[in-house]
Amino acid sequence: MRKISIVIWLVFSVTLTGCAGIKNIQDLTYIVAIGMDYDDETEEYIVFLQGLNFANIAKQEGGKPVGPVPIYIASARGESINLAISNLYKKSEPPLFFGHVRTLVMSQKLINEKADQVLEEIARNRSVRHRLRLVTTEEKIEEVLNIKALFDYPAVYTVLYREKVKGLAQEELNPTSLLYFLRDYYEPMGVAKIPIVKIDKATWFADEDYPILFFDGYSVFSKQKFITNIPIEDSIFIEWLQEERISLNEKVEEDGKIAAVLNIDLPKMKIKYEKNTSQPKMTLKISVNADVVGKMTDIKINKLKKIMEKNIQERVERIYLNGVEEQIDIFNFGEGWFRKHPKQFTKLKNNNEFYLTEDSLQKVEVDVQILNFNSYEYEKHS
DSSP states (O other): OHHHHHHHHHHHHHHHHHHTTOOOGGGSEEEEEEEEEEETTTTEEEEEEEEEOGGGTSBOTTSOBOSOOOOEEEEEEESSHHHHHHHHHTTOSSOEEOTTOOEEEEEHHHHHHSHHHHHHHHHHOTTSOTTOEEEEESSOHHHHHTOOOGGGOOGGGSGGGOOOOOSOEESOOOOEEHHHHHHHHTOSSSOEEEEEEEEEOSSOBSSSBOOEEEEEEEEEEETTEEEEEEOHHHHHHHHHHTTOOEEEEEEEEETTEEEEEEEEEEEEEEEEEOSSOSSOOEEEEEEEEEEEEEEOSOOOHHHHHHHHHHHHHHHHHHHHHHHHHHTOOTTOTHHHHHHTOHHHHHHHHHHOOOOOOTTTEEEEEEEEEEEEOTTOOOOTTO
16 A cells, blocks of 8 residues: 555656746747848848737636737847847847747848848748748838737737638638748749738727738749739739639629629639640630629629629739739649649759740630529529
């Protein structure tokens, strides 16, 4: 009996010893976002850290957050990202903890001039998870990190920390993770994209203007270089066409006036490549489901369908030609072709040549099927 008691005591002692090194939640400064900028004059990196205050994360009875708590932001400079962050360790109590970093905010200046160096340094850092979200901005980073969510909820409820939308989203861009971005970034074809974050001060009001954050398009990279920014309307359309489960409300105009509004979703795009060509040449076939959500005139159903099909066709062609002008494969048309042509793929990797021309996209065929008329009446043979 005594031997059993000794064994139990030893097990209990070991358990207590194992917990001795665990810190309480209030004994660490949890960093949830890192902002990065670059100063041309001093050739220094500027780092911003956003610290999490758990008092404003927990919710009280009734679902209301604790009273307003300031957002804590630290800033430092250095010849590299790591040196800049190192300068903050000695000035931070409780100690900094980076195990919960969820978002990296990079300035446009940084991605224009130092994207490759910064991304390589981040990718090699074992403290950073590869599911870290990436965003870029033309705003001042300290202002972006200082924005709260609506109703005084903390910053972790803003788009900087948004999860990927489940189900069908209405005209929203999804966040980009470091893992998926780097996968596309190092490909010799296609593009890699990072959402652009912007501050809006004109939509929501309380006692005064209430600024919020929103995604305002994509920063696009190709061949490990920043190329251009794509506006929000085109960014959402590209995501919609690539079957990212986005729903769009599109207006249909007749004689310069709005005739109807259609909700279009779940497009299916088939790419048919021509055979025996030295570069990709393809025809697109796009099928789209649509619902009538608003009808302003007595436009006939067949005309409504044809106008919508033409709108989608022209938009695809315009975005494609803009991409060719910038030498980017914005719809990633090259991937399917190069998979079937390994020799050309090897040549592409070695020479880094751009493989699309204005004539590569031979034809765009669109078929719109209107499934729901939302109680609006149409002539049977219209």
